[in-house]
Structures are given as C-alpha cells and as structure tokens.
Amino acid sequence: MREAFLLWAYNLGLLSLSPLWLPYLFWRALFGNLKGGWRERLGFPPKGPRGRPRVLVHTASCGEVMAALPIIRELKAVLPEAWVGLSVQTSTGYEVAKKSRASVDALLRPPLDLLLPVWLYLARVRPKVVCLVETELWPNLVLMAGRLGARCLVASGRFAKTGRGALSRAVARIALSGVEKVLAQTERDAKVAESLGAEGRVEVVGNVKFDTALSPLSAEGREALRCDLGLEGGGPIVVAGSTHPGEEEVVAEAVARLKEEFSGLKAVVAPRRVERSAEVESIFRGRGLTVRRRTRLSVGGAGLSVDVIVPDTMGELARVYAVADVAFVGGSIAPVGGHSLIEPLAQGVPVLFGPNVWNFRDVAREIVLAGAGMMVRDAEELVEGLRRVLSDEALKRRMAKSALEIVRKNRGAAKRCAGEIAKWLREG
Known part of the structure; x- marks a missing residue:
C-alpha cells in the first residue's frame, strides 16, 4: 500500500513538473x-x-x-x-x-x-x-x-x-x-x-572501480606508450586527466613555470570532453607551449618535439596515466566532484587533486593518509605539489608503492x- 502511494505521488510530481523537464528532454534528445x-x-x-x-x-x-x-x-x-x-x-x-x-x-x-x-x-x-x-x-x-x-x-x-x-x-x-x-x-x-x-x-x-583499474604496465610497455605518444626524450611527464574549464589554465600555468626548472618536462592534458580538445590546445599555446593533438601526431612531421600532448580520442586515459611521473585528476578544482582517482593509483602514479572530490571522498582521504598523493587548491599549490614529487625520486617511489597498495587492498x-x-x- 505504501509503495503504491509513493509511486502515484512521484508520478503526479513528474506530471506537474512536465513543462520544465519535457523541453529539456527534447533538447537532449536532439542535441x-x-x-x-x-x-x-x-x-x-x-x-x-x-x-x-x-x-x-x-x-x-x-x-x-x-x-x-x-x-x-x-x-x-x-x-x-x-x-x-x-x-x-x-x-x-x-x-x-x-x-x-x-x-x-x-x-x-x-x-x-x-x-x-x-x-x-x-x-x-x-x-x-x-x-x-x-x-x-x-x-x-x-x-x-x-x-x-x-x-x-x-x-x-x-x-x-x-x-x-x-x-x-x-x-x-x-x-x-x-x-x-x-x-x-x-x-x-x-x-x-x-x-x-x-x-x-x-x-x-x-568500490567496484578498484576492480576496473588496469594492471600496471611493465617498464617496456610504458616506454612503448611514451614513444607512441611522442614523449621521447627522458624528461619528467605530468598527466592531467579529465580536466574541466578553468582547470586547464591552472595546469598550463604550472607546466609553463616548471619547464624552467625541469629539463625536458612534458605534459599530457586530457579534457573530460574530447570535443574541447581545440579549446584546450589554444589555452596551452597561449602560455607559449608547443602543443599537438593525439590524432595529429603522425601528420606533418613525426617526431616533432612538443611540450604538451592533448589526447582527443575516447577511452585512452586510464592507460595514458602509466607514462606519468605524477598525475593531476580534474573535476576537483572545478566544482564537479572529481573523477577517477583510482586510475592513476593503479599505475603506481602519485596523484594530485583539488578539494572538490565528493564523488571520491573516501578514496581521497585514503590517498592522503597513505602518502600516495596530496590535495592542491590552486595553481600555486599545484606547482608546489608537482615540484615536490618531481624533485625527490625517493619520495616518488614511496608514493608509487603506496598507490599500488591502496588498489591491491580494495579489490x-x-x-x-x-x-x-x-x-x-x-x-x-
């Protein structure tokens, strides 16, 4: 009886609000x-x-x-x-x-x-x-x-x-x-x-997403992927994944500043929506960085030296994290709730993220407590966090070990x- 009452109450509510949701539904269906x-x-x-x-x-x-x-x-x-x-x-x-x-x-x-x-x-x-x-x-x-x-x-x-x-x-x-x-x-x-x-x-x-995480790539696999992405050269690599508007500017500032300190530093920046790839490319070019989209790596000069790669195809990010020395996960400085912190952990990569991680609140807490990553609130803190990891090889190894242990015990x-x-x- 109670379920029947709730069912009809819910549907009466839907009916009364239909002038609001029907136009939105048609718009999403068409565009x-x-x-x-x-x-x-x-x-x-x-x-x-x-x-x-x-x-x-x-x-x-x-x-x-x-x-x-x-x-x-x-x-x-x-x-x-x-x-x-x-x-x-x-x-x-x-x-x-x-x-x-x-x-x-x-x-x-x-x-x-x-x-x-x-x-x-x-x-x-x-x-x-x-x-x-x-x-x-x-x-x-x-x-x-x-x-x-x-x-x-x-x-x-x-x-x-x-x-x-x-x-x-x-x-x-x-x-x-x-x-x-x-x-x-x-x-x-x-x-x-x-x-x-x-x-x-x-x-x-x-969390089932610990079971979805890819197994860590071997050293040979990571090197092959670096070459495939045009990231040869041996310099440190930062991967920023699932970024949202406003976050690319933060990452661009950090990369531009740290290139002066770390020779050969390169970045891979994967926006949450691949249709924003051209926009993201423009943001990094505006900081004086050379940028190339993933699908254009083999066009107009293989082996071209670039500072930033923008993956513009779906489904690559979980694997791309494997090439990183350190990762930043987006949707976390922007008020979105955060995206998968588990994917970089599964590759043994230290992970940085912003304060807005309510979708992964408990995972974020475990990361910080285990020493597998840290929270950053703005460009200044992102620069400092990246600098801290990239300048201390022993710290990076400890963070990587902690990252893999978090994934292992949560499967x-x-x-x-x-x-x-x-x-x-x-x-x-």
Whole structure:
C-alpha cells in the first residue's frame, strides 16, 4: 500500500513538473547525449529469452558502465547461463559499453522513468533481478519491477550527493522503498542510505572501480606508450586527466613555470570532453607551449618535439596515466566532484587533486593518509605539489608503492556484488 502511494505521488510530481523537464528532454534528445535508442526508451526493447535467469543492469554514463562491467564479468564466471542486459542512458556511455560488451547479452537503452514506458519495457525483458549501479535510483523502474516480480538491488551504491537537497532525498527515498538490498561503497554511503529509509538492508562491499583499474604496465610497455605518444626524450611527464574549464589554465600555468626548472618536462592534458580538445590546445599555446593533438601526431612531421600532448580520442586515459611521473585528476578544482582517482593509483602514479572530490571522498582521504598523493587548491599549490614529487625520486617511489597498495587492498567489490546477484538468480 505504501509503495503504491509513493509511486502515484512521484508520478503526479513528474506530471506537474512536465513543462520544465519535457523541453529539456527534447533538447537532449536532439542535441545532447540522449540521441538514439528511442524505441527502447519508449518501452520496446528486444524481448528477454525464455528459460534463462535474466538480470537487467541499469547505468547512466561512462562511470557507471565501467563500474558495471566487472560485476557482469564476475557474474558470468559464476553463473554463465545468466542472461545480462546492460542499459545505458547516455550516448557516450553507450559507446564505451559497445567497445567492452564481451560479457553482455544485450546492450540496451533504459526506458524513460514514466509508468507506461517502464511497464512495457519490463514486461518485454522480464528480469528476475534489476541491478542499479552506483547512484541510478529511478523510482518507477524500481517500484514497477517489484510489482512485476523482480528483485532490486543497488550495486556499489554511492550516496554522497543523494543526501543533499530535499528533492534528491525524496526521490531516493521513494526508490529505496522498493530496493531489497543496498551494497554500498563505504560506511558513509551506508549511513546516508539508512537515513533514506534502507535500514537493515545495507551492506558495505567497497568500490567496484578498484576492480576496473588496469594492471600496471611493465617498464617496456610504458616506454612503448611514451614513444607512441611522442614523449621521447627522458624528461619528467605530468598527466592531467579529465580536466574541466578553468582547470586547464591552472595546469598550463604550472607546466609553463616548471619547464624552467625541469629539463625536458612534458605534459599530457586530457579534457573530460574530447570535443574541447581545440579549446584546450589554444589555452596551452597561449602560455607559449608547443602543443599537438593525439590524432595529429603522425601528420606533418613525426617526431616533432612538443611540450604538451592533448589526447582527443575516447577511452585512452586510464592507460595514458602509466607514462606519468605524477598525475593531476580534474573535476576537483572545478566544482564537479572529481573523477577517477583510482586510475592513476593503479599505475603506481602519485596523484594530485583539488578539494572538490565528493564523488571520491573516501578514496581521497585514503590517498592522503597513505602518502600516495596530496590535495592542491590552486595553481600555486599545484606547482608546489608537482615540484615536490618531481624533485625527490625517493619520495616518488614511496608514493608509487603506496598507490599500488591502496588498489591491491580494495579489490574484490565486484565479486561480492556478483555473488549477491547470482544467489538471487539461483533462488528464482
């Protein structure tokens, strides 16, 4: 009775706010990252096969897709007969999933979180389990799945932002009322989930993104990648990953100043959105630095000496961190919440980041406590942090060792999430 009331309250709220969200939805469908897949979004995905235990794994974009993939791989390892549908909301996330879908039986778009599309969608897929990854709490999807006999869980749940704001808390509370189990990343996430009504249904399993991290490249692999990126010469290398507007200027100032102190210093600067590559290139040229985009390295003079490389293709950053002597992770000076601090750690690279890391708050704290990295607030602190690491080889080695140890001891969350899903599928 309570779930039915919450379901109708949520949908009445959606209806009353439709003059606000409908134009935004159409704009994103035409010009934004919701292009394509509208047959599925309106409730008509391919039908799920009969005779196999079926799970629908629901994600939003690249980050959640990367978190979902190791869970799916572990699930297939313990229950190979399981049928796995992976739903991805954004176009960028969908492209990432297409490149990595070896363990996925069907790559789908999710339904709009409206009653009719959700009902039609679930009636065709007929999952036994619906797995929501990280923060994707969609009330209609969760509550309708329960009414159609599916069991719902949140895998690698992250609730740092969910706890902010009355509206987000209300939506999360409605969705969590239909969730049978929350597998949270941290104790902090577990406490927020419990405050939103999930008491007695929460377990801390860790952050699945530690399981997505690439294994460290060998010395030979790193050297080959340096040559491939046009970074020959033996000087120190700084990699700034997933940067946002305002952060490139900070990095450009730091690189320009440190080039005077460290002979042969080069930088790789990867903006969060590759379509900003030309803009980023211009920022560094404005500081008197020679810049070349990744896709143009073989055009107009191989072996051309450059100060800065701008990767302008998707999916390279996790591997590119391996060439770094020290890394800066973006979205952290800009008020975005931070991007993956785990990727450079996995390559044994000391990592610097800004104060806005609420998406990785516990990882950031562990990095600082273990001595694997440090927080910097502006260009001056970034210069000082980079200088400190690059000028002290013994310190850099200690930080690298600590980085690898953090990753080693935090692996295993994907197996725990997959085990819970497999248990439910076997129970029928």
